Amino acid sequence: MAPPATTTTTTVTEAPAFNSQDFQRYKKYGKFGVRETQPVGSIVGDFDSIPVIDVSGIYSDELSDREAVAEKIRDACMRVGFFYVEGHGIPQDIVDGVFDIGKRFFALDFDDKMECFINNTPHYRGYTPLYGAGKANAEGLGNANEAFDWGHDSKLNDDPNETFIDPHMRGENVWPTKLPELEERLSDYYRRLRAFCRTLTRNLALSLGLKEDWFDPLLTHPGCSAVVAHYPPQPKDKIHFGIDPHTDSEFCTVLATDEVRALEVLNKDGIWVSAPPRKGCFIVNIGDQLQSYTNGLYVSTFHRVLNYSGEERYSIPFFMSTNFETVIRPIEKFVPPGSQVEYDDITAGEMYKNAMIKFHQIAKKHPVFSKYLKEGVHDEEYENQAHFHS
Numbered sequence: 001m002a003p004p005a006t007t008t009t010t011t012v013t014e015a016p017a018f019n020s021q022d023f024q025r026y027k028k029y030g031k032f033g034v035r036e037t038q039p040v041g042s043i044v045g046d047f048d049s050i051p052v053i054d055v056s057g058i059y060s061d062e063l064s065d066r067e068a069v070a071e072k073i074r075d076a077c078m079r080v081g082f083f084y085v086e087g088h089g090i091p092q093d094i095v096d097g098v099f100d101i102g103k104r105f106f107a108l109d110f111d112d113k114m115e116c117f118i119n120n121t122p123h124y125r126g127y128t129p130l131y132g133a134g135k136a137n138a139e140g141l142g143n144a145n146e147a148f149d150w151g152h153d154s155k156l157n158d159d160p161n162e163t164f165i166d167p168h169m170r171g172e173n174v175w176p177t178k179l180p181e182l183e184e185r186l187s188d189y190y191r192r193l194r195a196f197c198r199t200l201t202r203n204l205a206l207s208l209g210l211k212e213d214w215f216d217p218l219l220t221h222p223g224c225s226a227v228v229a230h231y232p233p234q235p236k237d238k239i240h241f242g243i244d245p246h247t248d249s250e251f252c253t254v255l256a257t258d259e260v261r262a263l264e265v266l267n268k269d270g271i272w273v274s275a276p277p278r279k280g281c282f283i284v285n286i287g288d289q290l291q292s293y294t295n296g297l298y299v300s301t302f303h304r305v306l307n308y309s310g311e312e313r314y315s316i317p318f319f320m321s322t323n324f325e326t327v328i329r330p331i332e333k334f335v336p337p338g339s340q341v342e343y344d345d346i347t348a349g350e351m352y353k354n355a356m357i358k359f360h361q362i363a364k365k366h367p368v369f370s371k372y373l374k375e376g377v378h379d380e381e382y383e384n385q386a387h388f389h390s
């Protein structure tokens with residue numbers, strides 16, 4: 001293992017030429033191409049390190065404590081879109097327990113993992129094999145990581161009034177027969193992170209000058225999901241991404257990392273800034289949903305993973321989304337009077353599903369994975385449209 005990082009961040013690599021189509025990709029979901037449309041003098045992307053925020057004040061009964069956190073969060077969300085959180089209240093042994101069980105899952109035989117093949121569920125839950133998702137390289141292979149996805153389902157739902165009317169992400173999680181403990185451990189983590197995200201979101205609302213409970217009605221059965229990911233070490237002589245440059249499509253992400261440095265975040269100068277591990281901290285980043293709600297005031301920042309460390313790397317992103325049936329559109333307060341804002345009436349569930357469809361194309365095309373595909377799982381007509389749209 002690499003020694004734990006003691007410094008906050010360092011600037012590591014120049015970005016390869018960035019395809020401006022990437023900035024345009026989700027523009028229809030709101031003011032996504034924010035970096036291109038920000039006025040001169042904007043603070044967006046003006047960073048060469050990721051801020052660290054002690055968020056323990058979000059649990060305080062004193063408004064002044066909550067406001068003190070909100071002020072720091074506001075700066076980080078407008079300028080960087082990423083920040084470390086310490087004082088989050090989730091015990092380290094809970095996080096470590098998820099890393100441990102995740103490693104045991106990835107150590108199973110390939111066929112035992114492929115029993116939960118993510119492409120064999122319509123709502124994309126389960127196992128993504130190594131190179132089995134993301135943008136294809138010249139050999140038709142995707143990102144250098146394998147992953148296990150789980151999320152909101154009937155067992156994890158905590159809203160007795162939930163009707164779950166949006167069809168896009170409706171469905172149950174899948175769990176491997178060979179590792180029965182996985183469900184309990186990951187479900188426990190899910191509940192804890194969802195609770196943290198609900199509290200954090202109240203502080204995000206405060207930071208935006210909204211009532212603290214503004215988002216609460218949108219989070220009664222939030223469409224959260226999570227991933228345990230494994231990035232094997234990559235050769236340094238060529239760029240093959242652990243995850244290629246992207247923004248997260250959800251409201252916000254709470255990422256747990258191990259001690260291996262690999263995550264990088266794009267600043268306004270096109271420099272990829274390292275976000276090294278910090279003991280006891282999560283890394284929070286803003287996703288496209290919150291960027292849309294705030295009409296681009298809070299930024300969903302491009303990031304990527306390159307594991308040049310020589311070590312195996314594991315991470316656990318928890319993606320918080322509003323209720324899946326929520327229509328994502330800018331909050332009136334953030335739309336200047338008389339201005340036109342482009343957005344589609346798209347639900348959180350559909351936005352999420354479209355992102356998953358695009359991300360999981362490789363398995364349909366590469367024979368190593370396609371031989372595991374079951375017939376009739378997906379609505380191909382919908383999926384083809386979603387994939388080619390944008």
Ligand SMILES: O=C(O)CCC(=O)C(=O)O
Nearest residue numbers: 229243248263305315317
């Ligand atoms: O593993 C990481 O550090 C980041 C993962 C990530 O960006 C994602 O899954 O969206």
Ligand SMILES: [Fe+2]
Nearest residue numbers: 246247248303
């Ligand atoms: Fe991400």
